[in-house]
Amino acid sequence: MKEFKESGLVFRFDDRWEVYQLDEEADYRQKICKQIPETRCIDFIGFNDADKILLFIEVKGFRGYGDKKNVQRLTGEKDDITVEIAQKVKDSLATIIGGARNSTNLPDVWKSHVGHLNDNGNLKVIAWVELDVSTENLLRRAKTNMSTRRKELRKRLTWLTSDVDILNTRAYNNELEGMEVSLI
Template identity: 30%
Template sequence: MSNFQESGINFKFQSPKWNVVKYDEHLAHKKVSNALQPTKAVDLLGIHDNRQLFLVEVKNYRGHTHDAETQEVLLAKGEELMRRIAVKVRDTIATVTNSARFSTNDEDFFTRINQLLLDNQKKIVIIACIELDIAGEKEHKARMSVWMQKLKQKLAWLHAAKISINPIENISAVLPDTEILFV
């Protein structure tokens, strides 16, 4: 069982079937990002049941939805936010491909990630966990639907991917054996 906190949200991976790292803070990512700026990464990188690769990005704007910086990111129907998430996915995939070569403590993990990335029979699951201050559920669902289409367009190059954008109450449906709560 592993616990990770990101942006005020706790991810509790409740099954031994999970192997997860906080990739944006992992040494393998830092080696690349220190040498080549800017290099971005998703928050969580995991393998479930040694068969399914998950990339999870968390954006918690609760209490900040009306801040000027957040408003700038959310402009144009989320175009900038989806671009930022797509860049993180792209950079994560680019950096993990070589992590098995130089990661001294997680070589097996990164080797398995590379195997899953190259296996065109396996879908890569991309999850964007986005929290906003939204009054109406209907408005929230509509926004998430538009954003998901934008993210799918930006990640169309990533063949065999399942892309999901959800608030935390819906993430458990796409992230198995996981409990997700606000801290």
């Protein structure tokens, strides 16, 4: 089992998954970020060859941060989190395509991902938004919920995929085979 820690969570993937922490990869850090410093990427990219799923995961940890600014990000009032995640997906896609063309690190991995996308393969985007009770209470008072954010994120990513979800440890029931998530 491969294990990754991010924002107070542990993501575990079994052997069905080939997973990379994209912001740690040389093709992202040394090639794209040095040339275009404003570039950002998702946290994890995974591929499950058996089930033919390319998976993008962006993690946002809002536990212990039940303040007004984060609630405004979650409600879309200020600095909309769905825009940020959609931009990270776009930049991550550029990383994969650039890597398929010019990688000296993982060319075969990126080429297989581009091939999967060219073949109209399944691309799933998950925004993992971990909340605590105080943040959830503030969101309820702001009269918003994660299903509203999910619809907004899906709308922003329709150019690429409609398989978009917003999850957290309370809402996740191991629907994606071979992926487990727990709090640290």
